Amino acid sequence: MTFLGAVGTVTGSRFLLEGPQTRALVDAGLYQGLAVHRRRNWDPFPADPAGLDHVLLTHAHLDHIGYLPRLVKDGFRGPVTCTRETAELAAIVLRDSAHLQEEDARYANLAGFSRHDPALPLYDSRDVERALGLLSPTSYDTRVAVGPDTDAVLRPAGHILGSATVEVRMGEHRVVFSGDLGRGHHPLLQPPADPPPADTIVVESTYGDRTHPPADPQVLADAITRTVERGGSVLVPAFAVDRTELVLLEIRRLMDQGLVPEVPVHVDSPMALASLDVYRDAAARGGSQLRDSARTLMAALDGRNVHAVRDVAGSERLNNPSSPCIVISASGMASGGRVVHHLAQQLPERRNCVVLTGYQAEGTRGRQLADGARQVKIHGRYVPVRAEVVDVPDFSVHSDAEETLQWLGRAPQPPRTVYVVHGEPRSAEALAGRIADELGWTAVVPSYGERVLLD
Template sequence: MAAHASLTFLGAVDTVTGSKFLLEADGTRVLVDAGLYQGLATHRRRNWEPLPVDPRTIDHVLLTHAHLDHTGYLPRLVRDGFAGRVTCTRTTAELASIVLRDSAHLQQEDARYANTAGFSKHRPALPLYDDHDVERALALIDPVELDTDVALAPGIEVRLACAGHILGSATVDVHLGESRASFSGDLGRPHHPLLRPPEDPRAADTLVVESTYGDRMHPAPDPDELADAICRTVERGGSVLMPAFAVDRTELVLLELRRLVGEGRIPDVPVFVDSPMALAALEVYRRAATRGAPELRPEARALMADLDAGVQGVHDPEASMRLNRPGRSSIVISASGMASGGRVLHHLAHQLPDRRNTVLLTGYQADGTRGRQLAEGAQQVKIHGRYVPVRAEVVALTGFSVHADARETLEWLGRAPRPPRTVYVVHGEPASSAALARKISTELGWTAVVPSYRERVLVG
């Protein structure tokens, strides 16, 4: 079987998003991740193009974790005919149900708004998928335990291991007869406050590794960066807006805010979580901590129990709109983390023109997103068909990343029990992927390649 196994790169090549990797062996097709493209329009258009392989011929989908750029294409895959089995961890299944339902809701709302306001070039504007497609996709999910061999077809087995990126995230090892292919998914860092560090890689012939931060090391956290930004905003009578990924990033931001208030480092102003998806994800984290999920650190239960103090959840749109004129300084945490959609866009439209306010960017900002534009000093950004002036202070925080940097990735790779035949470097912007491939080649002495979109290679 190994001689006939192949791997085709259908996403997360020359960009960070859109993860899709197709394994084929003896008539069985397995898609590792079914992610949505985000960022540049040239990449987003691929969401609408027919998949290069007929979805009806795919037998299995394996999900590394619940973020949209790894799961968000699944409902479209189902709409176009996929009816196979979807394998992931239990907590990925829980979080994916939240993420995908929210994605369909936002797409349907955006389509309605675009048709009403008339700013879309499509007549009519349509969502990529709808609620019905999501429910059909969720019905196909079959959760499995970490570190357990699961048979997909005769001679094909998969094992998921802790990746330490977000709750439920996993590396994926696929045995194809005598050949083995491993996928890092999004690789976490050794010191996540809630999650255990990534498990060491297993022996593999082909290893596919992410490179989001492949050309850099995370700077040492500035202990004053967040506190100083909040304090000076409150002093000038403004409010703080924190675009944050609803899954995991919101939890980390709340933990840090709670610590700073407890130490008297920042004023105890109201903190609002304005994201139904983030509030639902918080509940998943709480349940996982209560039951002692294996990927969580022992101290996670106590940390999560203390998280709610001073935090107000915002559920309905009317309460969300009131936050645009709060009457006093406050902190609003809202999705999406790269300002590519969701309620945060309405907050940005109202708060960016006011010099008293501050926008704190809490994570990676992909090329082509509003978050990247703000991080790079844009004087105006386009929101819902109108340009909004950027007068508020913008601060890109450096301490919240849960992606391994170049050094951490190399150290993880170096713990493999034996060198793979080939390492394929994906899930990064071109410069990041090329830099990590060079480091793997020079420092580890392995063959490392940055694949091209739709390239097909042999496994083993």
């Protein structure tokens, strides 16, 4: 196994498995955040993409699927196994990714701020369509042939719709990849399935050095109320997949209970709106990964005051709203998408408020805002931060250190080795230490490009 991503960072998940007869990649994620990491997206892939037999995807977030079109551009033609919902969401996420990259390249060439002449996208829409044609959806708990000596099983991970842990059986060796683990109280999804027997476990550590604080809905309620009273607007950078749904549900609850003023709520993200439709369809179908209440909860999103913004002109009007409102827009780390234009216009105004609702990776604007930046760089210019910035951790759908240890502890047997990935260095080291101390297992934080034997 070679660690080609999600080591020393939470982005770019890529794990290469090589056996006597099979070469498979678990996740094909895009690097985001720090420039030193983003540049790896442009590096030649360490293995010939045309020589890969199979790709297995844990879920549809960009840091787990966003590199797939580049693999296809460079020659990969094998099957890509994932759940049905991951396939549906991947189509939305990857098409949006290609569009944004094409637009960014076009704008960079027009404005002349790129160091490359001409600026080019990492991949384009044609590459995405070829990649989507390779997706091979499967059901949970169904064994899938990966190669002559290799098979795999996907099980619910409880992180977002369609998310999965991946068990790969290569010869006699069993490797389990946690992907991104969810929590026990997601409003729509069941908790993660327990890990199966494994010789090796590769586990995420996004929150490996901390425990989520108890939920405090009053933080969001107070932020909305304060902002509306001073005549401002609330801007919520939110991940288009899953986070927008959860934020909408909570705002609807607060308004129904009279805890915040009734103001218009604008969902300004075509990708988020398309993802909402996938969630609605899944709730209507039912399924083992969804809670019984999912259908009722999703119906609540169609209530009063929620406005879908699909066109560019409508989005531009939200740069400077004429009256108090709430704008939910992607991306969740403010690293791209329509929310960046809103930030450029709204951050300088003290009456406004920016509410952060998820993990903010190093090197992103969201992280800078969370850390108290007085200015952020947007489209080549520095924008002063005068708006109020509020961090609301209640919406996290990543397990924290305690929850991850509990998930590992439910394994039916101790693995030989646990590799701790998908975390910043402090988080990964902290979780590895606790695994060793509390479970008595061998826990290792691998380095980028490190290759280990599985036997």
